[in-house]
Amino acid sequence: MKTKLPVVKIVPKIRDATIKISEKTIVKTEQANEFLVGVADFFLFLARTIRETFSRNFEFKEFLRQCHQIGFKSLPLISITGAIMGLVLTIQTRPILDGFGAVSLLPSMVAISLVREIGPVITALICAGKVGSGIGAELGSMKVTEQIDAMEVSSTNPMRFLVVTRVLAATLMIPILVLYADAMGIMGSWLGVNIKGEVSFVLFISQAFSVFELIDFLPAVVKTFFFGAVIGLVGSYKGYTAGRGTESVGVAANSAVVLASLLVIIVDMIAVQITDMLI
Amino acid sequence: MEQINNISNVQMDDSKTVVEIKNLRKSFGKQEVLKDVTLQLYKGENLVVLGKSGSGKSVLIKCIVRLLDPDYGSIKVLGDDVSFIKRNELSKLRMKIGFLFQSGALYDSMTVKENLEFPLRRIKKKMTQKLMDEKIAEVLENVGLLDALHKMPSQLSGGMRKRISLARTIIVDPQIMLYDEPTTGLDPVTSDEISLLINQVQKKYKTSSIIITHDIECARATADRLVMLHEGEVYKDGNIGDYENSDDPFIKSFFKG
Numbered sequence: 001m002k003t004k005l006p007v008v009k010i011v012p013k014i015r016d017a018t019i020k021i022s023e024k025t026i027v028k029t030e031q032a033n034e035f036l037v038g039v040a041d042f043f044l045f046l047a048r049t050i051r052e053t054f055s056r057n058f059e060f061k062e063f064l065r066q067c068h069q070i071g072f073k074s075l076p077l078i079s080i081t082g083a084i085m086g087l088v089l090t091i092q093t094r095p096i097l098d099g100f101g102a103v104s105l106l107p108s109m110v111a112i113s114l115v116r117e118i119g120p121v122i123t124a125l126i127c128a129g130k131v132g133s134g135i136g137a138e139l140g141s142m143k144v145t146e147q148i149d150a151m152e153v154s155s156t157n158p159m160r161f162l163v164v165t166r167v168l169a170a171t172l173m174i175p176i177l178v179l180y181a182d183a184m185g186i187m188g189s190w191l192g193v194n195i196k197g198e199v200s201f202v203l204f205i206s207q208a209f210s211v212f213e214l215i216d217f218l219p220a221v222v223k224t225f226f227f228g229a230v231i232g233l234v235g236s237y238k239g240y241t242a243g244r245g246t247e248s249v250g251v252a253a254n255s256a257v258v259l260a261s262l263l264v265i266i267v268d269m270i271a272v273q274i275t276d277m278l279i
Numbered sequence: 280m281e282q283i284n285n286i287s288n289v290q291m292d293d294s295k296t297v298v299e300i301k302n303l304r305k306s307f308g309k310q311e312v313l314k315d316v317t318l319q320l321y322k323g324e325n326l327v328v329l330g331k332s333g334s335g336k337s338v339l340i341k342c343i344v345r346l347l348d349p350d351y352g353s354i355k356v357l358g359d360d361v362s363f364i365k366r367n368e369l370s371k372l373r374m375k376i377g378f379l380f381q382s383g384a385l386y387d388s389m390t391v392k393e394n395l396e397f398p399l400r401r402i403k404k405k406m407t408q409k410l411m412d413e414k415i416a417e418v419l420e421n422v423g424l425l426d427a428l429h430k431m432p433s434q435l436s437g438g439m440r441k442r443i444s445l446a447r448t449i450i451v452d453p454q455i456m457l458y459d460e461p462t463t464g465l466d467p468v469t470s471d472e473i474s475l476l477i478n479q480v481q482k483k484y485k486t487s488s489i490i491i492t493h494d495i496e497c498a499r500a501t502a503d504r505l506v507m508l509h510e511g512e513v514y515k516d517g518n519i520g521d522y523e524n525s526d527d528p529f530i531k532s533f534f535k536g
Binding site (some may be wrong): 138141142145146147149150151152153154155156 | 341344346370371373374376378380381382384385386387388397398401402447451
């Protein structure tokens with residue numbers, strides 16, 4: 001009666017369990033490895049971009065073309081969203097301030113909200129969608145159709161021609177677009193105020209900027225340069241490292257928007273923390 | 280394997296070798312694409328590299344211009360080992376090589392004129408705009424598309440794109456031409472026209488060419504010598520007659536069916 005049967009039953013179970021765990025572990029390890037390789041690859045791409053930015057033979061003409069593409073061609077979208085942002089913010093805030101009898105603070109409150117946070121973040125997120133996906137799709141399709149290879153064999157550095165110009169143009173144009181969106185937002189706010197009252201534009205502007213200080217303005221502008229760099233860099237990285245099939249163009253555009261939007265929020269969080277420490 | 284490295288009646292003097300590939304190996308992950316390729320391109324010849332899809336033909340010519348890095352072996356182009364030269368030297372070497380991509384690879388955001396100006400502005404930096412315009416007109420005339428100057432690539436047919444791409448390649452007067460599947464996706468008439476253009480380019484610009492193809496008609500029309508790749512190795516090296524008279528079942532299946 002020495003119990004052999006339970007041993008026979010238990011051993012295969014343990015073996016099975018061991019095999020299942022190790023397969024899962026292998027998959028997870030591979031995923032973690034892939035992620036870490038991706039992160040390292042992104043930082044290598046960033047390093048190459050910085051190196052090429054400071055090398056000779058800057059592609060100035062292509063840089064100007066990209067400024068036009070990223071900046072000028074985004075103006076209609078930014079105008080509409082900026083104005084609506086200000087208008088909606090005013091309409092939503094007015095009843096709350098009315099409850100405290102502080103409607104006179106409405107212009108300055110909306111202006112500070114717009115300039116410090118809402119304007120930069122919303123504009124950057126819109127640009128992550130429009131500019132980031134545009135760069136990702138354009139470079140991705142150039143990769144798929146061998147245009148990047150063609151550039152390389154014709155003795156042109158594609159990093160310098162395609163990536164550096166786009167990253168710099170986005171870094172320069174996004175802050176300008178943010179300032180423009182802020183201005184449009186304040187205009188929209190003035191329209192919002194005039195729906196239920198009559199305030200002159202001059203009075204509105206003077207009230208809006210009466211409480212403004214440099215610390216309200218400066219960090220908000222500085223962080224938009226980082227937003228621009230992130231959008232240009234992520235779009236370029238996703239497009240430049242796209243796979244070979246046509247499907248990868250869509251994947252590059254989509255992942256560029258997702259990653260750029262996420263990084264914009266993270267950069268904003270870091271910027272707010274730094275600003276908070278400085279005040 | 281019928282004959283390896285048996286360079287038949289087109290054998291030339293080694294001093295006239297412009298591209299020399301020795302024991303080239305290239306893998307992607309666990310997939311070994313090129314196992315051990317040794318071949319030479321001689322000055323002034325059209326060398327056709329034949330092989331089934333996936334036999335490593337395109338990988339071979341991408342290694343020559345170092346769009347891909349070989350895993351093992353050496354590639355000498357005009358005397359320089361491309362694996363060991365510095366980036367600026369590689370850039371200078373690439374100026375002497377024309378590469379016609381399978382897709383044409385015209386820059387979508389540029390007109391035909393801008394596409395042709397692009398390599399000129401970078402390689403022939405001292406060229407005046409007037410000379411540039413003359414050169415553009417000359418190459419466009421050579422490929423028979425002078426009226427396409429201000430068109431966008433999206434307005435061109437497949438054959439026209441290949442011709443413009445060929446014009447963009449020859450505009451910088453390369454010494455070596457690499458054609459990656461020049462007739463793939465084209466109708467037989469346009470394929471014949473492209474084959475004819477390849478011969479004209481060789482005669483007019485005195486180029487040495489490697490033509491990657493699986494189109495037998497293109498190979499017949501252009502080849503001075505043919506190399507067949509099979510399973511990552513050179514399967515046969517000879518002229519068109521050697522292939523057509525071969526009893527090897529694999530070669531027969533390629534040429535007669």
